[in-house]
Amino acid sequence: MMxxxxxxxxxxxxxxxxxxxxxxxxxxxxxxxxxxxRNKGVKDLALVGIRTGGVHxxxxxxxxxxxxxxxxxxxxxxxxxxxxxxxxxxxxxxxLRKTSVPFDMTNKVVVLVDDVLFTGRTIRAAMxxxxxxxxxxxxxxxxxxxxxxxxLPIKANYIGKNLPTSRDEQVQVLLDEDGEDDRVVxxxx
Amino acid sequence: xxxxxxxLLSLVPLSVDEIMLVxxxxxxxxxxxxxxxxxxxxxxxxTVVNLFFEPSTRTRTSFELAAKRLSADVINxxxxxxxxxxxxxxxDTARNIEAMQADIIVxxxxxxxxxxxxxxxVKSSVINAGDGWHEHPTQALLDLYTIRQRxxxxxxxxxxxxxxxxxxxxxxxxxxxxxxxxAEVRLVGPPTMMPCGVEKLGVKVYYDMDEGLRGANVxxxxxxxxxxxxRAQFPTIREYSRLYGLTVExxxxxxxxxxxxxxxxxxRGVEIAPDVADSLSSxxxxxxxxxxxxxxxxxYLMSGAN
Numbered sequence: 001m002m003x004x005x006x007x008x009x010x011x012x013x014x015x016x017x018x019x020x021x022x023x024x025x026x027x028x029x030x031x032x033x034x035x036x037x038r039n040k041g042v043k044d045l046a047l048v049g050i051r052t053g054g055v056h057x058x059x060x061x062x063x064x065x066x067x068x069x070x071x072x073x074x075x076x077x078x079x080x081x082x083x084x085x086x087x088x089x090x091x092x093x094x095x096l097r098k099t100s101v102p103f104d105m106t107n108k109v110v111v112l113v114d115d116v117l118f119t120g121r122t123i124r125a126a127m128x129x130x131x132x133x134x135x136x137x138x139x140x141x142x143x144x145x146x147x148x149x150x151x152l153p154i155k156a157n158y159i160g161k162n163l164p165t166s167r168d169e170q171v172q173v174l175l176d177e178d179g180e181d182d183r184v185v186x187x188x189x
Numbered sequence: 190x191x192x193x194x195x196x197l198l199s200l201v202p203l204s205v206d207e208i209m210l211v212x213x214x215x216x217x218x219x220x221x222x223x224x225x226x227x228x229x230x231x232x233x234x235x236t237v238v239n240l241f242f243e244p245s246t247r248t249r250t251s252f253e254l255a256a257k258r259l260s261a262d263v264i265n266x267x268x269x270x271x272x273x274x275x276x277x278x279x280x281d282t283a284r285n286i287e288a289m290q291a292d293i294i295v296x297x298x299x300x301x302x303x304x305x306x307x308x309x310x311v312k313s314s315v316i317n318a319g320d321g322w323h324e325h326p327t328q329a330l331l332d333l334y335t336i337r338q339r340x341x342x343x344x345x346x347x348x349x350x351x352x353x354x355x356x357x358x359x360x361x362x363x364x365x366x367x368x369x370x371x372a373e374v375r376l377v378g379p380p381t382m383m384p385c386g387v388e389k390l391g392v393k394v395y396y397d398m399d400e401g402l403r404g405a406n407v408x409x410x411x412x413x414x415x416x417x418x419x420r421a422q423f424p425t426i427r428e429y430s431r432l433y434g435l436t437v438e439x440x441x442x443x444x445x446x447x448x449x450x451x452x453x454x455x456x457r458g459v460e461i462a463p464d465v466a467d468s469l470s471s472x473x474x475x476x477x478x479x480x481x482x483x484x485x486x487x488x489y490l491m492s493g494a495n
Contacts (some may be wrong), residue, residue: 079217082229082489091493094488095210098216132226162336 014188018171021182024144027160028057031142032064034158039109042069044137047106049124051097053115056177057144061113076101078112083125096111105134111158115173117143120154122187145184147171192490196308196315200365201328208366212334214486215479221258222482233494238291239265240283241318242298245459247453247477248318248328252295255484259345261492264291279303287311293491296320314491322356328452329362331483335476336407339448343370347402347444351377351433352411352460353422355384359452364390377401378433381422389396398433405443408426410435410451413460426459436462440470448472 019027039045044067049058055077062075080095087093112126127139142158147165162182165171170187174180192207200208221229237256241249249265256263266286268274283294293314296304301321308315319325336346348367354360354376367374374392376383383394395401402408413429423429440449449461449471457463466473 082221082231087231087492088234092193093490093493095191096214096489098217128230132229133224137366 012185015183015185016070016188017183017185018145018163019184021176024160024182024184027144028060028064029107031158031160032061032068035061035111035142036065036068036141038140042071042073044108045111046074046076046103046105046136047113048078048101048110048126048130050112050114050122051077051079052178053080053144054176056175057115059177060112061111061142074103074108076103078126078129080125080129081124083129085121085125092187099129099133101130101133105130105136107137109138109140110136111140111142113142115144115175116171117141117146117154117156117159118149118171120150120152123154124152129170144173145171191493194491196304196317197326197487197491198304198315198320199324200327200329200362200369200378203366205369206331208333208370210484211330211391211483211490212337214490215334215483218485218489219479219482221485222478228258228260230260231489232256232259235259235261235292235492236290237261237263237293237295237488238286238313239263239318240286240294240296241265241267242279242296242303243319244332245297245319247480248297250462251480252316252318252327252484252488255342255481255488256293259488259492260458261292261488265477279307283307283311287313287365304432310486316487316491319358321358322361322366323358325358326362326450327480327484327487328359329366330487331476331480332359332363332409332450332452333366334450334479334483335450335472338475338479339472341406341448343367343372346372346407347375347376347405348409349355349375349377349395349405349443350370350409350411351398351435352403353414354378354387354411356414357411359410363409364392368392379423379429389449398439399442402439402442406447408435408440408443408447409451410449410455410461412452412454413456415456415459430459431442434458434460435465435470437464438463440465440468450476453477 047058049055066072071185077100080098081094096118136151140157141155145163146159149167175183176182239249239252253263291313295316295318297318298320301323303320304317350360364374368391376392376397377398451473455461
């Protein structure tokens, strides 16, 4: 089990702290409860994290759900690179990572998990990617931070924190799994 | 890390990091080729032209399938059905294809250096799918992928390449890459089929097959180009087969977990005994299956905007 030092201030230079480890932990607990409430338990439920931040968060949600319901729901990892809408425009192709969805999605309620919801383009790509892997009954979306500025008609079902930002600000979710102290920050320019 | 190259002509200029990037990218595509829907939209709107001046089924089909699974448009162009028989030069043919906005040209040609000539003359990316006796880089990359898939580490790996090395573009590409990756490369074959001064590349040459196979982790057989018989390179096929054919007994000389590879098409009973080709240590069909994933990776990495 993860131990999260509460109220540990990790504010650093060049960063404006938005959520600390305790905030993230509480948001994940709430989202886990909301997912279970909305879907009336874990039946046919599955989580798919979007690489790479979303994968970590999806694993955390699976643990949370397990501690509430005593059931480990299936989890998948999705790399959306091949479904990006800017591949033809880029000079160098982004590094591909592995997709692994080791369960049949047919008739499952799949909760996509990502760290930051911004333009919505990643989620569009993720939905196309999921559809190529099977036919889920329903796709829902959970994000840790919704920072607005959507360019596509996409909306999250579960949101850790609504964060009003200006378009050119950089929001970063840093996680323990990547060797960082858990925190959400806006980078100061 | 990215493959900042317009063309893939040879494995000589590729760094170890670039080779590993291709193999890792291919890994992701291996997952795609295992799906029910084996298609991703990554190369939508791109055009890949297979320009094959030499007969080839495996390589052309492999590239075609790879491009189609990436959602690219594919055109197959072969000389028998083209204006080449009317005397058009390679560059003119290619410029015409380019004028139709081909993004990537995959070239197979009987002359060494044809791919480079083409690459210098057109703006499209060029992938060498075999040029004369020179190189066949995508075959070597899929061979490396297959070796790595078996959990083998390249550093210190003992690889025996057996057969007509001097006429083999597959051997040449593999030698360049394997040496770079730190493998011990042994070339096995009759003196008439060994390129002069090949030791300078850092390989060991064996004229005795048994000696060359001893302790090898990978046995890479080359196709005996039967069409060359009578050109004073080997007296009879039977003799060649006796001296350099891979039999079950010879496989036993190699390391216990050794794998047997062959770029195909195989001559059963000539360079490889049927029971070896069909044995558990044979990865010949894995090579073919991996070829599609590796070529998807290469097409993907080379499809960046110009």
